[in-house]
Amino acid sequence: MNLTHNATFTQQNNILIKQLLDKINNLERRVEYLESNKSLQKKAKPINVFKWLNSHGAEIKNKTFQDYNLVFEKLEWIKPIYLTFICRKGSVIGYSHIILNKLKENIFVAFKSRKKIFYFNGKKWKIFTLEKLIQLIRKINRHMLGLFLDWTSQEQISQDKYNEYSKHILGGDTRQRKKNAVQIYGILWNKLKKDSEKSYNVRLSF
Numbered sequence: 001m002n003l004t005h006n007a008t009f010t011q012q013n014n015i016l017i018k019q020l021l022d023k024i025n026n027l028e029r030r031v032e033y034l035e036s037n038k039s040l041q042k043k044a045k046p047i048n049v050f051k052w053l054n055s056h057g058a059e060i061k062n063k064t065f066q067d068y069n070l071v072f073e074k075l076e077w078i079k080p081i082y083l084t085f086i087c088r089k090g091s092v093i094g095y096s097h098i099i100l101n102k103l104k105e106n107i108f109v110a111f112k113s114r115k116k117i118f119y120f121n122g123k124k125w126k127i128f129t130l131e132k133l134i135q136l137i138r139k140i141n142r143h144m145l146g147l148f149l150d151w152t153s154q155e156q157i158s159q160d161k162y163n164e165y166s167k168h169i170l171g172g173d174t175r176q177r178k179k180n181a182v183q184i185y186g187i188l189w190n191k192l193k194k195d196s197e198k199s200y201n202v203r204l205s206f
Contacts, residue, residue: 046205053109053118053125061200065106067122072136075143077102083147083169091171091180095137096187103191110192114206117189133188134181137171144169 058065078098086094108128110117117128148169152162171177196204 046203049111049114049118049204049206050125052202052204053120058120060109063106065109065120068107068119068128069121071102071105071107072139075140078140078143078147080147080151083144083151086144086168087165090168091177092183092187094168095140095171095180096184098140099136099184099188100191103188108188108192110189110194111196111204112193113196113204115186115189116206117185117192130178130181130185133185134178137177137181137184141170 053060058067082094082098085097088094089097108117108119109125118125119128119132120126148165157165171180194200196202
């Protein structure tokens with residue numbers, strides 16, 4: 001009878017010891033996980049966006065970024081089809097469409113945490129400011145106007161249509177052109193923006 005009692009006690013004791021060991025192992029794993037998270041948090045200090053961009057140069061996450069100045073130096077790639085699009089859709093959508101079609105060539109980067117666009121000038125990364133966009137649109141304006149004059153010299157359109165299309169191409173007065181540029185900048189940023197931590201595994205400061 002005592003032997004049976006002792007065997008039962010030993011069995012219960014072994015079960016308790018196993019349960020305790022399992023709890024200890026679980027606690028050790030949890031502590032290890034928390035410690036690893038702390039070390040990750042320490043490593044994830046924000047890095048200045050220019051320091052990070054310029055440390056990569058033209059190569060970021062297996063993508064080669066083009067020299068902005070070379071891409072927009074000549075505008076022969078802007079075909080008459082874009083003129084048709086501007087005449088039908090207006091300045092904001094039309095010019096956004098032209099620039100958006102070049103984004104696949106890796107010209108700009110942008111991040112969700114700050115409404116700024118950055119470009120590579122062949123040597124270093126810089127902010128693509130609203131003024132820089134206005135200059136680019138002005139340059140495209142002149143090219144589109146040339147296409148428009150060529151087209152109207154061959155096609156007969158009413159004076160009303162001529163005035164309407166001219167307004168779309170030129171974008172209105174100075175105040176309206178700036179307003180258009182603000183909208184276009186927003187469209188570009190929304191298309192380009194990425195979460196730096198998810199896409200590049202880095203926290204950026206601006």
